[in-house]
Amino acid sequence: MSKTHWKRLINPDYIGAYSLEEGQDLTVVIESVRRDVVTGTGGKKEECTIAYLKGQKPFILNNTNSKSIAKLYGPYIEDWSGKPITLFASTTKLAGDTVECLRIRPVVAKRQKQGISDERLTAAIAKIKAGEYSIEKLRTQFALTRDQQEWLNAETTAAVQT
Template sequence: MNIHTAFPSHYIKADLLKPNQELTLKVRDVKLEEVDEGVSKPVLYFEGKRAGLVLNRINSNTLADVWGAETDDWIGKEIILFRSMTEYQGRRVACLRLRHPEPPQPEPTNDPGEPQPGDEIPF
């Protein structure tokens, strides 16, 4: 038995992802919740997932840089969640980070006026 499954959390934690594991997730909701006694933070919820991701300043700014500061505009957007490392109280600890998926690169097109592979070389 994995001890982490014995005490499920309402929030996604870094130890749920393996190093180099990435998840592409679609934002379902963003709510301001009390996560510690007297401390409210934005929590990101994803389609098909029960647990939410408590947003820290770094992850909040990552999303705001891509989609703007209005969290209602984040709904339905895809994001990549991955595990990283950070310094916390003088120790290196696992953390979760977000990044925007790269848009697909368009197929290169050849201009008909350009020489094509197999064309005779004009001398």
């Protein structure tokens, strides 16, 4: 069962360490980065650097995270658009307290393989049996479910035995 971190209720407009499940990384793509005014707790307004993310809440960038992105993609924020970053929850010292924070992994996230429909897998198996395609290429290009993997093994093993 998923639980709700109390901070999700206080600052629901921005992504934070509280947005991730424990031990989970989140790979996101930067749409744009710009300076905007953020209203904090107590109504205090502050100009911050914000990374707008595809399909996620915006991410307020501090110096540490801005430097992490710059190490991956260079110092110019215009070059960061369309680039993936992987976020993870960490802690840091702030005014003598240890607080949760979001950090950016120092490596570019690898593109995850896409799934394959059963119809497309059926066509791929037929091509494998005909010698027009390989199992290795299929596994390199697609993420197969356990059931699909078992189906592929059964179909290609049966073809080899006949």
